[in-house]
Amino acid sequence: MADDDSRKLGKSITIKTVAEDAGVSVAAVSKVLRNAYGVSDVLRAKVQASMERLSYRPRAAARAMRGQTYTLGVLLPDLHNPFFSDIMGGANTALERTQYQALFGTGLSVSNQERGVVEAMIDRQMDGLLLIAPRLPLEEMLEIGRRVPSVVLGLHIGTDDAFDTVNNDxxxxxxxxxxxxxxxxxxxxxxxxxxxxxxxxxxxxxxxxxxxxxxxxxxxxxxxxxxxxxxxxxxxxxxxxxxxxxxxxxxxxxxxxxxxxxxxxxxxxxxxxxxxxxxxxxxxxxxxxxxxxxxxxxxxxxxxGQVLGLQAIRLLIERVKGRRDAEHFVVTPRxxxxxxxxxxxx
Amino acid sequence: MADDDSRKLGKSITIKTVAEDAGVSVAAVSKVLRNAYGVSDVLRAKVQASMERLSYRPRAAARAMRGQTYTLGVLLPDLHNPFFSDIMGGANTALERTQYQALFGTGLSVSNQERGVVEAMIDRQMDGLLLIAPRLPLEEMLEIGRRVPSVVLGLHIGTDDAFDTVNNDxxxxxxxxxxxxxxxxxxxxxxxxxxxxxxxxxxxxxxxxxxxxxxxxxxxxxxxxxxxxxxxxxxxxxxxxxxxxxxxxxxxxxxxxxxxxxxxxxxxxxxxxxxxxxxxxxxxxxxxxxxxxxxxxxxxxxxxGQVLGLQAIRLLIERVKGRRDAEHFVVTPRxxxxxxxxxxxx
DNA sequence: CGATATACGTAGAACGGTACACGAAAGCCG
DNA sequence: CGGCTTTCGTGTACCGTTCTACGTATATCG
Structure with a gap:
């Protein structure tokens, strides 16, 4: 009962709350959030103070409606191979200082499963996709790359601008x-x-x-x-x-x-x-x-794997931010x- | 350029498109989507046909604003231990016939990291959370359980209704x-x-x-x-x-x-x-x-692990659907x- | 000093769904 | 056959952001 109340009534702090608290408009807060152009230092400080005080967190879902979700999707073949752990280690390093968050799903190296996961990620408006050793038909991967910024790790496809690739030789x-x-x-x-x-x-x-x-x-x-x-x-x-x-x-x-x-x-x-x-x-x-x-x-x-993961995320973020031509990163194995x-x- | 166009202009098929195509109201389509009460078989068939034809996919982001996201978040300690692979195998089995999708993040068994991942998942309005062997302070886990339906796997906490637990003995x-x-x-x-x-x-x-x-x-x-x-x-x-x-x-x-x-x-x-x-x-x-x-x-x-993962998801879905009292599942090891x-x- | 450019801040319309409130039609009963 | 319930479908107010268009204040310049 008490739970119910707190979960429903507990008035969530939205951008509006912050705006009121800081005595500015909602738009101003949004600007600060996205560190967009046209915000004075004074205003920024005021807003940030309010956000801090209210411990405000923007809702990704609402953002997704118009803007970005700041979420990157990672498609892993499985959780069994410890090599993927290395890759994700590097990926996390690359993500540390950004405002992006990675979430992954497993495709079990089965086309159907992979397709399902990728679609789920697209439905959820992920800003970018990192596909690790996917087994999807080339055709489909190109289509995915055209729909959403993507990086493919583990396949030597250098013929198309649809996505970047990261590989070892x-x-x-x-x-x-x-x-x-x-x-x-x-x-x-x-x-x-x-x-x-x-x-x-x-x-x-x-x-x-x-x-x-x-x-x-x-x-x-x-x-x-x-x-x-x-x-x-x-x-x-x-x-x-x-x-x-x-x-x-x-x-x-x-x-x-x-x-x-x-x-x-x-x-x-x-x-x-x-x-x-x-x-x-x-x-x-x-x-x-x-x-x-x-x-x-x-x-x-x-x-x-560390380097591969790190580079993959670096490239992906570049792509999310607008780069259109493909880059292909290759590391030398030893x-x-x-x-x-x-x-x-x- | 062409990419840009296709990505932006390519008029996305929304619930509205489907409604027009099927010659019904938006609300009706929504009902079919959620298989809510008050839909005749005829109408359902009509709408489903249209959805099929247009290959419509509801946007999770928009749903999240008012309803559910049909996404469950899984917090994994790391990707290194193959045991988690077993757990996720079971979890995926349990998810197969549902409309829910699981996405995971890794917390590296570090409180700070785990907190970050959990918050990210809450920001993204996940319907429920499966926390696998989390290392967060009990206090915080209870708080999480109060905020969002949760199941904890790998900790023997039977004292609170905030979340379910799944364990072996x-x-x-x-x-x-x-x-x-x-x-x-x-x-x-x-x-x-x-x-x-x-x-x-x-x-x-x-x-x-x-x-x-x-x-x-x-x-x-x-x-x-x-x-x-x-x-x-x-x-x-x-x-x-x-x-x-x-x-x-x-x-x-x-x-x-x-x-x-x-x-x-x-x-x-x-x-x-x-x-x-x-x-x-x-x-x-x-x-x-x-x-x-x-x-x-x-x-x-x-x-x-298979059984643990499967039961955890089963319980989590029950919780998402409204169960409030805790259940504690224990499997006998051998x-x-x-x-x-x-x-x-x- | 007036005109123009620039910096700052605001209003408000999207975005794509959900779900409540409501009305119309159909079924049931005495 | 009138009143009551049930079934089915619709209209529409949200949800919490982003972002364009615009207004106002301030700085710059000939």
Whole structure:
């Protein structure tokens, strides 16, 4: 009962309350809020004092009707991969000193889900969208970019002005992994990639594959090139890994498109009694925090999620503020060597 | 330029457009939208057809001004712990058939951050809030619960009607872990808990500690009771673990308040050349997906994040729809035994 | 010193829905 | 068949901001 009252009657402090308290017009307060042109220092001070005193907070919903919501939407594939945690860390850093707030939703790497989340975000008038490794058809992403300022992270699409992109150089990442393995004496190197319904050139895993292939070929290891697609689920990955490691032509090393897959490979290797790296070397991608644990000791390509997230938000805010031409940010990956790829004994 | 036009001029389809198209009043369309009382089947069909044809989508911002936003806010501590992924999985299941949409923000388990996120969500008129293991002062959480329908997940607060709670029985979880270890021949069992600025009784880690203590005492192992606080960061946890495992009185087993800590313990143990479980048994909490990997093979308490997430959303929606008295849902945890706690050889 | 530019502040119409109050029509009953 | 209830649909006053258009006071300049 008391609750009810306080929630309903408790006269919410609106811009009007502030205006009255400060003895100015509603419009003036709005101007201060948006720090728009035409406000004297005196007036600003007066208004800010009132806002402070009343602990006024503008309602995003009302703002959305005419202006901005100061909210950015982030579409994440899932909450499972700790790499996204790094990205969001960087993103939050970039947001700290701004008045924007990020809210996210997960799309589970399923087109339908992703579409739903994106639409929900557009319905809620988000000022901008950060799409992380979306699996939507290119067509749709361009459409989204045309409707609302957007940045895409994790796809190499440089052909259109509809949105900015932020990436690491996946092609180089693929090369780095292979080069490192070769330097450490491995030659029969397989690549586990993501099994996409329809592989596309701009996909980051595909770029990694290209890098892998290129480096293998350049070192005259064409005969060892082997790309194994694996789906997303833990179970499927295990089956694929087991199949690979039990086969007669077990590779000397496996390069996995992402750490999660590499961890599963380590797990299967151990179950089969294989010693890493003596019987099998493993390289992952993303250099997530688990790589560093002794039981994994997983060599991985670091693409610096922090930087990616930070740049993505920076670009997005620029776009929200009016930039129309696309920018494409690329960070250089680097390999972090650990025990899973120690030099091979002849 | 063309973009600009399409984004601004592209006459947005509003409720008015639909009303005209269907040849009814705006109010009627609104009623259909909210499936409110007083709409004939004929009218509903007509309106729905028009909405379909125009692919109309109501604007959440406008709705928020007077009605609901159909948006639920979820406050997550971070994106790093895969356990939250389970929770959100359940939450999404519960949301599937509703018209509500969940958006989340991360609070990083820091009061200031959490406060910011919660306020942002309130500013954006979220219909309800799901707070996952928040670290805000009780006072503030009650205040939040009074302002907006809320459910708290992961804190044992049953004393107030301000919000519902969803939990596993952490006390029992603590007992289960200890009992299992004792059954398998371990007696000197330490507990690594979370180092909170000020420990509170309703905290889930504290409940686990109580369960640990109770079970130890009941088995006459009072002299082995040892609770070691560790902070959140990976580095700090490693230092704590190393200190513990290198000490003269190294325990036979360690029960960790969460899997992440247990993984670090496994890592340190390996670095120190200790064999798990021969030299050290380890039990975690949450039964996250990594537990199952052979290199971890971590025994853990499963609190069924899926169920927790699902129930939390279910309760939250009930609350949004008007329930005023608190409900407290508790799930029974169960232990999943793996290699890290194999029976001890005498 | 008068004209003009500039700075400051205000009034009030949007924005796209919701939901209350109300009226008309239809159904029911004695 | 008149009065009463129920059902269905409409008109319209909001909700809390933004922002354009405009008025007024003050500074600038020839």
């Amino acid at each position: 996946d092609h180089m990442g693929g090369r780095l992994a292979v080069r490192h393995l070769i330097e450490n004496g491995y030659r029969n190197i397989a690549f586990i990639s993501l099994d996409l319904p329809r592989p596309v050139e701009f996909d980051n895993t595909f770029q990694r594959e290209l890098g892998y292939r290129a480096e293998m070929v350049e070192h005259g290891l064409t005969r060892y090139v082997r790309v194994i697609p694996a789906s997303q689920t833990s179970r499927e990955i295990q089956i694929t890994a087991r199949h690979l490691l039990e086969s007669r032509q077990r590779p000397e090393a496996v390069f996995c498109w992402t750490d999660g897959v590499a961890m599963e490979v380590l797990s299967v290797a151990r179950e089969l009694g294989l010693d890493v790296p003596r019987d099998l070397a493993v390289v992952g991608y993303d250099n997530t925090s688990y790589c560093d644990m002794a039981q994994n000791a997983l060599t991985s390509i670091d693409q610096s 390999l972090v060597a650990r025990n899973s790829t120690s030099p091979r004994k002849a | 952490d006390h029992m979880g603590g007992r289960l872990a200890v009992r299992h270890l004792i059954e398998n021949g371990y007696r000197n069992i330490a507990f690594i808990s979370l180092d909170l600025p000020r420990p509170v009784e309703f905290d889930n880690t504290f409940q686990r500690e109580l369960g640990y203590r109770a079970e130890m005492v009941e088995h006459g192992l009072t002299r082995y009771v040892r609770v070691i606080p560790a902070s959140q960061t990976s580095r700090e946890i490693q230092i704590t673990a190393r200190h513990l495992l290198e000490s003269r009185q190294r325990p036979e087993a360690v029960f960790c308040w969460t899997d992440g800590v247990a993984m670090e313990v496994l890592s340190v143990a390996r670095e120190l050349g200790l064999d798990v479980p021969r030299d050290l048994a380890v039990v975690g909490y949450d039964n996250t997906s990594y537990c199952d990997m052979a290199q971890n093979a971590l025994t853990s308490i499963d609190q069924s 232990l999943v035994a793996r290699n890290s706690t194999s029976p001890r050889k005498a």
